[in-house]
Amino acid sequence: xxxxxxxxxxxxxxxxxxxxxxxxxxxxxxxxxxxxxxxxxxxxxxxxxxxxxxxxxxxxxxxxxxxxxxxxxxxxxxxxxxxxxxxxxxxxxxxxxxxxxxxxxxxxxxxxxxxxxxxxxxxxxxxxxxxxxxxxxxxxxxxxxxxxxxxxxxxxxxxxxxxxxxxxxxxxxxxxxxxxxxxxxxxxxxxxxxxxxxxxxxxxxxxxxxxxxxxxxxxxxxxxxxxxxxxxxxxxxxxxxxxxxxxxxxxxxxxxxxxxxxxxxxxxxxxxxxxxxxxxxxxxxxxxxxxxxxxxxxxxxxxxxxxxxxxxxxxxxxxxxxxxxxxxxxxxxxxxxxxxxxxxxxxxxxxxxxxxxxxxxxxxxxxxxxxxxxxxxxxxxxxxxxxxxxxxxxxxxxxxxxxxxxxxxx
Numbered sequence: 001x002x003x004x005x006x007x008x009x010x011x012x013x014x015x016x017x018x019x020x021x022x023x024x025x026x027x028x029x030x031x032x033x034x035x036x037x038x039x040x041x042x043x044x045x046x047x048x049x050x051x052x053x054x055x056x057x058x059x060x061x062x063x064x065x066x067x068x069x070x071x072x073x074x075x076x077x078x079x080x081x082x083x084x085x086x087x088x089x090x091x092x093x094x095x096x097x098x099x100x101x102x103x104x105x106x107x108x109x110x111x112x113x114x115x116x117x118x119x120x121x122x123x124x125x126x127x128x129x130x131x132x133x134x135x136x137x138x139x140x141x142x143x144x145x146x147x148x149x150x151x152x153x154x155x156x157x158x159x160x161x162x163x164x165x166x167x168x169x170x171x172x173x174x175x176x177x178x179x180x181x182x183x184x185x186x187x188x189x190x191x192x193x194x195x196x197x198x199x200x201x202x203x204x205x206x207x208x209x210x211x212x213x214x215x216x217x218x219x220x221x222x223x224x225x226x227x228x229x230x231x232x233x234x235x236x237x238x239x240x241x242x243x244x245x246x247x248x249x250x251x252x253x254x255x256x257x258x259x260x261x262x263x264x265x266x267x268x269x270x271x272x273x274x275x276x277x278x279x280x281x282x283x284x285x286x287x288x289x290x291x292x293x294x295x296x297x298x299x300x301x302x303x304x305x306x307x308x309x310x311x312x313x314x315x316x317x318x319x320x321x322x323x324x325x326x327x328x329x330x331x332x333x334x335x336x337x338x339x340x341x342x343x344x345x346x347x348x349x350x351x352x353x354x355x356x357x358x359x360x361x362x363x364x365x366x367x368x369x370x371x372x373x374x375x376x377x378x379x380x381x382x383x384x385x386x387x388x389x390x391x392x393x394x395x396x397x398x399x400x401x402x403x404x405x406x407x408x409x410x
Contacts, residue, residue, distance in 0.1 A: 082177075085217065086217070088220040094128070108146065129146065154167040165226055177206065261396045267296050270318050270326075272350075293388040301315055355372055368401065
């Protein structure tokens, strides 16, 4: 039975769903005869049936219309699209901690878990439980039951120095959306305000109405896992990639950052960097392997295009024909910045790299910059992977690597 269905009249006002009072048959059809009493009775029954059908049809139409509109409305509002844990990594440990403290970490029902945590068994608890599962602190041995994982035990009952941080870092790496944003910006400074918000929506699909919540959870979780640090007025995302893991990834950059990026066999990447030792040696050991890993052919002015003729013309030609550039900013070499200026004049996407923030000019800090630390025993392997990924990302999203965007938005 359908109740309280409202239908709008032609003036746009809501009226009860009762059908209009039928006019006498003679008014609607001048040739018709007035019905007898028996006919009127039958007609009344038919009208009642017609009224019921009209109401049901109207209700069904309203439901259909609502169902058609709901996806668009949901998409516009970003409702129910968030995949990330709705709690920081520290807060997501509350329920696992309670289960360990009061139930020795044994399997229990969801309702029992709520009782252990001294919280109501309702919607907010279900969201908190979901967060713990997404971080890998809880698992479901069967529907309606949870069990504490070894990762949660490592974080809450560490047996060795570093166990807690390692567990939190692994939780961050496995968390939906959070891990994607971390991997994208590792080794870089987080973009400022609006730039970061736009990236979260455009690149990672974070609902617009969840940007503030996600940012807080992301930064708090990385802080707990010691994956972020303050560098002046910037937040630097630390790269903790281990050498063995990096060696086994093979062509991962082409499968992730390189999705939908078309690379031709003749495409080149022009490297802008100092020639002097030790940075000059990075070309052979770092940048050349990284560029080849991204599927492009590396070109450097001193070894590949210098010859007879005007040097500046050859540099201009090399930059102009390159699909993307890599620029090593460490030591603030004047020739590097001159060639970088040419690249910006040609609207070429450039992957910026530096060993420190002081060597990055203020006007370039709005563009993504890869930072590396030579004191890290795995810095070379990490940098190769990161440069390869950012080359492909710059080709796919040139607006994040072209100086013109900064000028337009300033």
